[in-house]
Amino acid sequence: MGEYPQVLFQNRKPRRIVTLDEYRQSGGYQALERIIRGKTPKQVIERVTEAELRGRGGAGFPAGKKWSLVPDDAPFPRYIVVNSDEMEPGTFKDRVLIHADPHTVIEGIIIAAYAVSAEKGFFFIRPSYETSAVILERELENARQAGYLGDNILGSDFSFDIVVHRSGGRYICGEGTAILNAIMGKRPNPIKPPPYPTVKGLWEQPTVVNNVETLAFVPHIIRNGPDWFKSLALTESGSGTKLYCISGKVNNPCCVELPIGVRLSEIIEEHCQGMRPGSEFKACLPGGASTRYMTPEHYDIQMDFDTLSEVDHRLGTAAIMVFDHKTCLVAATLNLTEFFARESCGWCTPCREGLPYVRDLLWRIENGEGREEFIPMIRTMSKHFWNAYCALAPGAAGPIESLLTFFEDEVREHISQKKCPFK
């Protein structure tokens, strides 16, 4: 098995959480000390920009660029929102990361706050991660006691603190603007930009929203430099490592840290110990439920934002959901579409009306009531998803459209046999 450098998981212990002392022994909080003693916020942003750290929450937006979108003369207070909503089916890396080494996340948030001169951070956590919320509250207090959080951090004039904000539980809350409404105690519909949250976010104040994993890389980039970070990737265009979480029909579903650009085949065969006995790789969703089915044609592809987008796929959150040859992909797509239909916030028509419509057509096909004309109807309808307000419905279109593109025969078999051929 390839041995790769571990960044976020370098201290990971089986069955327990890394303590503050252990994190410090591995060089933790040195980056924070260094920037507070001798780096300007601008220099911090420059380093993260040079490292080409792309957002790990699904969209892949460059983190340094996002921070630089907070105007120099923007008003105060400014806020940081740490997105650990992670409700996309297949995705569980943030949970594993928080449970492994919470302080790399906390230090990352503090450095991000320093870079954009924020004074308060909101750590947004979903209800099923109550354990993570409790761990974080305890470790934030430890960081406070150690002088890394609160007033006059490490004796400087920089003050910043973080609160854990528990979500009421809804997929849309993970959307970059809906999360703001959620925190403010409003109905969490997305807010159509502009203005972007970096200009007007929480309570109309500048707000930076970053994913947990993205922020966790920041201390390591500050400590080891942008060139080191870029060199971790196996592709020319890529940068850093990534937490891949793999589930489905593999022997060892898991969350592993591997370089950007590692091959899908290697992830499945080595790190997940291959497909389960009697299972053959049929397809996977490479980056969570809102990406397109990837077929065996790309089994050897290098997992990077650019390599995937070159072949019309998305790395997303790198949550790889593996389906085998015995899985009916009409049924799988029905399940995924049901999820999106239920979790739609209902604010705009293409999503609120379109998703249940397609779900119903898929249900009929799966249950032997399908007709030939449903196929063009689903195609047309999923194109309308792109007129939606936010990325939820276009994301939902991923599995639907790719089902019809790559597995049209399987869909047609359902229709001609008037039943699911897998049952």
Next chain:
Amino acid sequence: MLPDELREQFAKEIAQVENPREKAIDVMYEIQRNFGYMSDGAMIEAAELLSMSPVELEEIATFYNFILREPVGRHVIRVCDSAMCWLDGYQSILDYLRSRLKVEMGGTTDDGLFTLLPVCCIGYCDRAPAMMINRTVYGYLTTEKIDRILQTLVDQSKTSSSD
């Protein structure tokens, strides 16, 4: 209907933040921890404490999967029905729970101990099939494991009611 002690605790917590409604979910969770669900009376009192109108709080409460506006049993069982759990036995887990508890989805057992609800992906895809009971997650479910979990909760309730 809210005890004075709880009202005071909320007032103190709300006073610590600039924008009271930021605490809406926390307040509702705490009420649910005490009373199981958000009754109409609790909604009105909570809204007042949060400087919101009852309808404003209602539009939040009804939006979220984990805010309950109807009474539930002491233990709320939420069975994950999203893709990876579906792929790995969700249906048989649900069927088993239904027959063992003798309730349909959404129902509460006659002894008021368990309520069965659906939930979408809870982020434990590596341990599918999974479910939550209140805020605890259980993965790698089998019928034997479910038996053990439920029996422990039944035993606990017997001990606590004889106290």
